[in-house]
Amino acid sequence: MKMAGNTVLITGGGSGIGLAFAERFLEKGNSVIIVGRREEKLQEAKEKFPELHTKVCDLSKQEERVSLFEWVTSHFPDVNVLVNNAGIQQRVNVLKATESWDYYSKEIHINVEGLIHLSLLFIPYFLTRTDASIINISSGLAIRPGAWVPIYSATKSAVHSFTTSLRLQLENTHISVVEVFPPAVNTDLGGAGLHTFGAPLDSFADSIFERFEKGDLEIGYEDSEKRLHASREENEEGMKKAWEGFLKGNPDF
Numbered sequence: 290m291k292m293a294g295n296t297v298l299i300t301g302g303g304s305g306i307g308l309a310f311a312e313r314f315l316e317k318g319n320s321v322i323i324v325g326r327r328e329e330k331l332q333e334a335k336e337k338f339p340e341l342h343t344k345v346c347d348l349s350k351q352e353e354r355v356s357l358f359e360w361v362t363s364h365f366p367d368v369n370v371l372v373n374n375a376g377i378q379q380r381v382n383v384l385k386a387t388e389s390w391d392y393y394s395k396e397i398h399i400n401v402e403g404l405i406h407l408s409l410l411f412i413p414y415f416l417t418r419t420d421a422s423i424i425n426i427s428s429g430l431a432i433r434p435g436a437w438v439p440i441y442s443a444t445k446s447a448v449h450s451f452t453t454s455l456r457l458q459l460e461n462t463h464i465s466v467v468e469v470f471p472p473a474v475n476t477d478l479g480g481a482g483l484h485t486f487g488a489p490l491d492s493f494a495d496s497i498f499e500r501f502e503k504g505d506l507e508i509g510y511e512d513s514e515k516r517l518h519a520s521r522e523e524n525e526e527g528m529k530k531a532w533e534g535f536l537k538g539n540p541d542f
């Protein structure tokens with residue numbers, strides 16, 4: 290994908306990985322629109338990077354996704370890059386799953402339904418542009434599930450599957466389809482403090498941008514890159530070890 294002169298829409302761009310990507314896209318000479326539910330996070334981001342454009346939107350809701358598409362394409366008709374980054378993560382013990390279905394289905398609505406629907410909305414528009422990209426953020430857990438986040442891991446496998454089909458269906462168009470598989474990265478995903486053990490955000494984002502520049506289409510980092518090339522047995526073994534480690538560190542789970 291070309292790295293400058295794009296108009297980039299980043300979902301969940303007010304914090305974490307989305308904001309780190311927004312900063313780098315701006316530095317390289319792109320226009321960037323960030324979207325999220327919390328206006329104060331978007332405002333904070335805009336104070337830091339005044340060139341950013343912001344829009345409050347709850348992407349778990351179908352009507353808000355359609356309104357976002359209409360708003361973006363009318364205010365930023367040059368839009369040609371969609372970064373499907375917004376996501377949530379919930380720890381779920383299936384032996385104590387006493388919440389209502391609304392609680393559990395949130396992860397599916399935002400992580401999967403939001404991403405697929407936005408992709409379908411933007412593809413026909415992107416076909417009218419000369420150059421376009423869809424960048425989907427899945428996870429190393431798409432390849433090797435984290436048993437403590439079973440619904441989240443399933444949503445990320447779904448993102449990986451959908452992205453793979455999308456790439457094949459769009460191979461004879463000028464829309465490139467990129468998937469980023471972050472490993473654990475130090476952001477507030479799942480709640481503040483839960484990912485402090487993860488990779489530093491800036492090193493992760495710098496490495497991903499180097500891979501964008503190279504034109505790579507499936508991009509991991511450190512542990513998640515290894516998972517992409519591991520055997521099924523290695524991933525199953527790794528999953529069991531991680532689950533045992535999680536239970537040791539979280540005996541009340």
Ligand SMILES: NC(=O)c1ccc[n+]([C@@H]2O[C@H](COP(=O)([O-])OP(=O)(O)OC[C@H]3O[C@@H](n4cnc5c(N)ncnc54)[C@H](OP(=O)(O)O)[C@@H]3O)[C@@H](O)[C@H]2O)c1
Nearest residue numbers: 301304305306325326327347348375376428473474476478
């Ligand atoms: N950090 C990691 O260890 C890690 C590892 C693998 C994959 N990832 C993936 O990376 C992506 C970014 O996560 P992050 O680590 O940067 O965490 P984060 O800082 O919590 O970012 C998630 C972003 O998504 C937005 N979002 C959540 N629900 C939304 C909704 N319904 N509508 C619109 N925006 C919504 C959030 O903004 P609002 O709350 O304001 O809406 C937030 O800005 C996610 O897809 C995550 O699954 C992260």
